[in-house]
Amino acid sequence: MPVISNAGKPRISSRVNEVKWTDQQLQVIEAVKSCQSVFITGSAGTGKTKLVGEIIKVLRNIHGKQGVFVTASTGIAACALSGQTLHSFAGVGRAEADSGVLLSRVLSDKRALKRWMNAKALVIDEISMVDGELFDKLEYVARGVMGSKLDASRFELVWGGIQLVVSGDFFQLPPVAKLNSRKFAFEADCWDHSFQFQASLHSVFRQSDVEYVRILEGIRKGELNPEDEKLLEQRLLANEDELDHKVVRLFPRNEDVDRVNEKRLHDLGEETVVYEAFDTGTEPWKSQLNQGIAPTSLKLCEGARVMLTVNRDVKEKLVNGATGTITGFVNVGKDRKDQVKKICRCDGSLILPRVKFDSGPEIAIKPSKWEVSEGDEIKAKRLQLPLVLAWATSIHKSQGITLDKLYTDLSKAFGYGMSYVAFSRVRNLDGLYLSGFNPSSVKAHPKLVGSLNRSVLDGS
């Protein structure tokens, strides 16, 4: 299998403000165009998700919209690509039964069967969180459906001949499972046969500081040298009160995130405006909207710290993760489009929050749309403002975003990959503040270090 990689350390790309595909990214696009199944990996911020977005367009040109199914291991990642979770696509419930039972279940479930039979291409993002056993079971289901319903010879083809596009970094968050039974997707029996092309992207777009990229690579692999440990220890803050309000607190648990955000909002003592999401569609897809980043109910007030959850204007740095402060609310009059009316009504008038972003611009924020799609069908839609409160966020919600400044406690409670995800959200070391740091919290899963096939993990 061709592996494209620069067989070396991640390097920094200067193309931070415009999207110009790198040679590596272009090679992946070419492989997809020639109908190969590809696996895209690479460190955080190397443009995996951005590339997958482009690949989805390419796949739709090749196979038609109805033949391309876009999935991800988590609801947040799935919603970001307007797709669905891998579980909901597959129709295998919790997938605890063996492959044969799961295949019979799919064959007798009209809707699931239709999805599999229509699938010409399957995209799976955030593969690090997909369990290896599930990966094998789904491969069997794919062959079983294609072989029994379309063409018997397809039972012999890996994934029944479906073109796979899989993306993720195994050094980030691992599958959710009991520690000892956890199996990564790359440990699946079918993994090696599943791809004709593998790319490990090396140009880092998120960080612009060479030294920090080098330290991050060490953290990714759980290897920190004493000098780097010292550099990180210098980021320890003796007193949390020294922090300015622009620093986002990062917590492993959602309860802590909600507690901090609600308290800060309450402490401002300002009148709040509540934006209720406007959802359409049917179950079970509608419920999937709740797993995405856009909240059902968003309470805001003047002075509230907020984070943008979509890419609005890359040149102005108004990207997913950009933070700012609400400076007021803009009355947008009565004859606004219906979609604005649906969520922005306040005492009969329509109002939008105005945000002064830390990067400079001050703009009124209009609603965005999130969709759950299945092939070419949009099954559920949510309209909501693309904002969340930003005094605090969770590690899971921070996946895929770029922050200027963050504050976190790395002394405990962090599992494999969590420290790396946390550290890799900021653009440079100056943006990182720690309330605690224990070098032993920087750990890569033992299965990812040492004897494994390095090309699977980082192309080196």
Ligand SMILES: Nc1ncnc2c1ncn2[C@@H]1O[C@H](COP(=O)(O)OP(=O)(O)OP(=O)(O)O)[C@@H](O)[C@H]1O
């Ligand atoms: N070719 C490119 N040119 C310019 N910017 C790019 C390019 N590819 C990606 N980017 C930008 O780099 C940033 C990181 O990209 P992306 O989120 O896709 O990385 P990732 O590898 O998926 O990161 P993570 O593993 O942390 O989720 C984004 O702001 C994205 O728009």
